Amino acid sequence: MQVIKELLDTFFSDVGVFDAICVTFQMAFCATAISSVLGILLGLLLERADFVGKKVVIRINRTLMGVPPVVVGLIVYMLLMRRGPLGRLNMLFSIRGMILAQVLIITPIICGMTYTTLVSRAPAVRAFAKTMGADRLQTQWLVVRELKKELYFAVVTGFGRSISEVGAVMLVGGNIKGHTRTMTTTISLLKSQGIFTEGLTLGLLLLLMAFVIQSLADFFQKGERSDENY
Amino acid sequence: MRIIDLEKSQGDFQMRTGSFSIEERKIHGIIGGNGCGKTTLCKLIMGILKPDSGRIDYEGLNVREITMTAQRPYFIQGSVYENICYPLKLRRICPDEQKIDGWLARCGLEEKKYQYARSLSSGEQQKISMIRALIFDPKFIMIDETLSNLDPENLELFEQVILEIQKERPVTWLLISHRLAHIYKMCEVLHFMHQGEILASGSKDEILFGSEDERIRRFVANEVIRMEGKHGAFES
Numbered sequence: 001m002q003v004i005k006e007l008l009d010t011f012f013s014d015v016g017v018f019d020a021i022c023v024t025f026q027m028a029f030c031a032t033a034i035s036s037v038l039g040i041l042l043g044l045l046l047e048r049a050d051f052v053g054k055k056v057v058i059r060i061n062r063t064l065m066g067v068p069p070v071v072v073g074l075i076v077y078m079l080l081m082r083r084g085p086l087g088r089l090n091m092l093f094s095i096r097g098m099i100l101a102q103v104l105i106i107t108p109i110i111c112g113m114t115y116t117t118l119v120s121r122a123p124a125v126r127a128f129a130k131t132m133g134a135d136r137l138q139t140q141w142l143v144v145r146e147l148k149k150e151l152y153f154a155v156v157t158g159f160g161r162s163i164s165e166v167g168a169v170m171l172v173g174g175n176i177k178g179h180t181r182t183m184t185t186t187i188s189l190l191k192s193q194g195i196f197t198e199g200l201t202l203g204l205l206l207l208l209m210a211f212v213i214q215s216l217a218d219f220f221q222k223g224e225r226s227d228e229n230y
Numbered sequence: 231m232r233i234i235d236l237e238k239s240q241g242d243f244q245m246r247t248g249s250f251s252i253e254e255r256k257i258h259g260i261i262g263g264n265g266c267g268k269t270t271l272c273k274l275i276m277g278i279l280k281p282d283s284g285r286i287d288y289e290g291l292n293v294r295e296i297t298m299t300a301q302r303p304y305f306i307q308g309s310v311y312e313n314i315c316y317p318l319k320l321r322r323i324c325p326d327e328q329k330i331d332g333w334l335a336r337c338g339l340e341e342k343k344y345q346y347a348r349s350l351s352s353g354e355q356q357k358i359s360m361i362r363a364l365i366f367d368p369k370f371i372m373i374d375e376t377l378s379n380l381d382p383e384n385l386e387l388f389e390q391v392i393l394e395i396q397k398e399r400p401v402t403w404l405l406i407s408h409r410l411a412h413i414y415k416m417c418e419v420l421h422f423m424h425q426g427e428i429l430a431s432g433s434k435d436e437i438l439f440g441s442e443d444e445r446i447r448r449f450v451a452n453e454v455i456r457m458e459g460k461h462g463a464f465e466s
Contacts, residue, residue, distance in 0.1 A: 127278045128304035132317045133294035133366070146306060 012198050015186050016177045021209070024182040027095055027169070028162040031102030035162075036155045039107045043114025044140065047122060058115065064108035069101075073168030076101040080172065093174040098182075101168040106158040113154035117147055156217065163210055231291060231370070231402070235284035236274055238267075238426075245270055245426035247284070252419075254289075254370075255400035257392065259413040259434070262423035263449060268406045271423070272298055272372045275404075294321075297368040301375035303359035305347040310339065310358055313347045317366040333361045337387065352379045360388055364395070372404040377412070385409075389416055410453045414438065422446050 005018040046058065078084050080092040080100075091097035125146045129139040144151065166184040173180030175189065183206045190199035231252040238245040245267045252258055260268045273279040275286060276298045297317075305313050314333075315325045334340045337357045342350060347358060356376050363371060377385055389412065395401060407413050413420070413434070420437040422430045424445050430437055438450050 124304055127273070127276075128306075130276055130278050131298040131300075132320055132362075133297065133368075134320050138320055142306070 012202070015189060015198075016181055017183075017186060017202065019178045020181045020183050020186045021205075023095060023180060024163060024184070024206070025209075027098050027102060027182065028159060030095075031099045031106060031162045032155060032159040034099070034103050035106035035110050035158050038103070039110025039154065039158065040114050040144070040151060042107070042111040043118060044143075046111065046115050047118040061108050061112050061115070065112045067105065067108070068167070069105050069165050070167030070171065072104050073101055073171035076104065076168065077171045092172065093176060093180055095173070095180060098169045098173045098180060101172045102162050102165065105165065105168060106162055109161060110154045110158045113157065114151060117150040117154070118143070121147055121150070152217070156214065159213075160210065163206070231275070231289055232287040233271075233275075233284075233428075234287060236271070236281045236286070237283045238270060238274060238279060238281050240270065243267070243270075243426065247271065247426070247428050250421065250428050250431050252402060252404065254291075254402045255396075256418045257396065257403040257405065257416050258419045258421065259405045259407070259417035260421045260423055261407075261410070261413060261437075261449070261453075266423045267426040268423055269300075269374050270426075272374050272404065272406065275372065291370060295368050296370040296372070297363045297366075298372040298374060299356075299359045299363045299376040301378060302352075303355055303376065305355065305358070308347065309344045310334075310347045310350070311343050313358060314362050314365055317362060321366060323366065330361075330365070333365070336391075337361065337384070353381065353384065356380060357384065357388075360391075364391070367399075368401065370402045370404070372406075374406045375408070377407065378409070385412065392416060408453070410438070410450070422449070424449075 008017045008021075011017075046054070046061070076097065077092065079086045080089065080097050081087055082092070091100065122143050125143050126139055129142050134142060164184060166182075166188055169180070169182050170185050170188065173182070173185070175181050175185040181189075183202055187199045187202050187206075190196070190202065231254070232249070233247055233252070234249045236245065236247040243265070247267075260271065262268055270279065274281055276296060277293050306316055311330070314330055318325050331340065331343075334343055339354060339357060342354065347355070350358065356379050359376055360373075363373075377388055380388065392403060393416075396403075403416075405413065405416060417434050420432065420434045421428050422437055422441070422443075429443060430441060430446060437446065441447060441450075
């Protein structure tokens with residue numbers, strides 16, 4: 001690990017690239033994990049529950065799927081700043097604060113994608129489960145199992161959004177070197193310093209890492225389909 | 231089981247079954263034109279759909295003991311074996327390998343055991359769907375045109391299976407089919423459905439050959455003509 005750190009420090013200017021990579025992945029993994037649980041559960045709930053104003057809730061969720069991250073960043077900043085309602089938690093300019101902002105950005109995306117998939121596919125699965133004598137819990141588990149590829153795609157989309165996000169993490173994290181600086185905020189910093197080549201290289205490194213993670217996830221997905229013969 | 235004035239609206243379609251009984255341990259058939267509500271009735275019995283009004287008196291039968299196979303069966307992601315074992319897994323019953331292998335061999339599917347179920351032909355899928363429905367010994371089985379894609383040999387095989395089950399440990403069957411020859415051969419009681427209503431219930435001879443109702447007579451005549459034109463095989 002030390003070797004990689006030294007190698008990166010040799011190649012890049014003194015911007016703390018190694019720490020930025022660690023922070024980026026720590027933040028993206030945590031935010032995606034929390035958002036996946038929340039988003040999938042909310043999507044399931046939204047599809048199953050019938051209540052007054054459901055259509056409005058769906059519309060609001062779809063709107064939030066495209067919310068500008070910088071707006072979320074600003075809101076979270078105002079919540080977490082010393083005089084804000086959550087100031088006591090001391091989360092501003094910390095990774096936890098950045099994760100909170102990311103969760104607010106990603107959860108509606110995963111929830112919306114989950115809901116859309118469920119609306120079209122879940123009734124057939126539920127009807128089948130009923131004919132097999134499944135109880136409520138077994139039915140919900142089957143729905144999730146049968147739609148795992150679609151849900152996986154929603155999670156991957158959330159992860160992609162998280163890892164590439166810059167506006168909210170810049171505002172909430174403050175881009176503090178070695179502490180809250182991420183790869184994207186480093187790129188932004190390098191650009192402002194006019195060091196374009198390094199910025200571009202870091203961008204490619206980010207893409208490469210995302211590609212490796214995606215490939216690993218795909219590899220495990222394929223393992224589950226080994227009995228398919230079409 | 232007693233069906234009591236079930237009503238269900240779906241778009242323009244309005245179902246009003248009236249009241250009728252499905253006697254246990256008998257093979258019942260439902261006949262009627264396309265879109266008359268046969269599948270909707272099965273879904274209501276299965277609890278997949280909720281009726282707008284009316285009710286079903288299951289007379290002590292647990293819904294978990296009822297099963298239904300569809301014309302286009304659903305298969306979970308996985309092999310034929312995983313699909314057959316699914317209802318057993320739900321009930322925490324250990325699969326009887328010999329029984330499963332026996333079923334597969336009988337249907338000529340022993341080599342497909344570990345193949346991906348969704349990759350099979352529609353006829354093979356219908357056979358798997360039947361095995362899956364029978365494997366956990368339900369007490370009420372609804373077959374919604376599931377046997378329609380089977381060739382005569384396989385259709386006969388399942389007809390024989392149904393009759394064997396009825397001999398050994400009788401259960402209640404509700405068969406939906408457009409093959410009148412199949413219905414006539416298998417069913418003890420017939421229900422004729424027209425525009426969401428059960429017009430008549432009775433023995434197969436009463437319904438097919440003794441009905442005074444013009445709609446039933448026309449339906450039977452049309453089906454006989456259609457089948458004679460297709461196969462020349464309907465004899466009664």
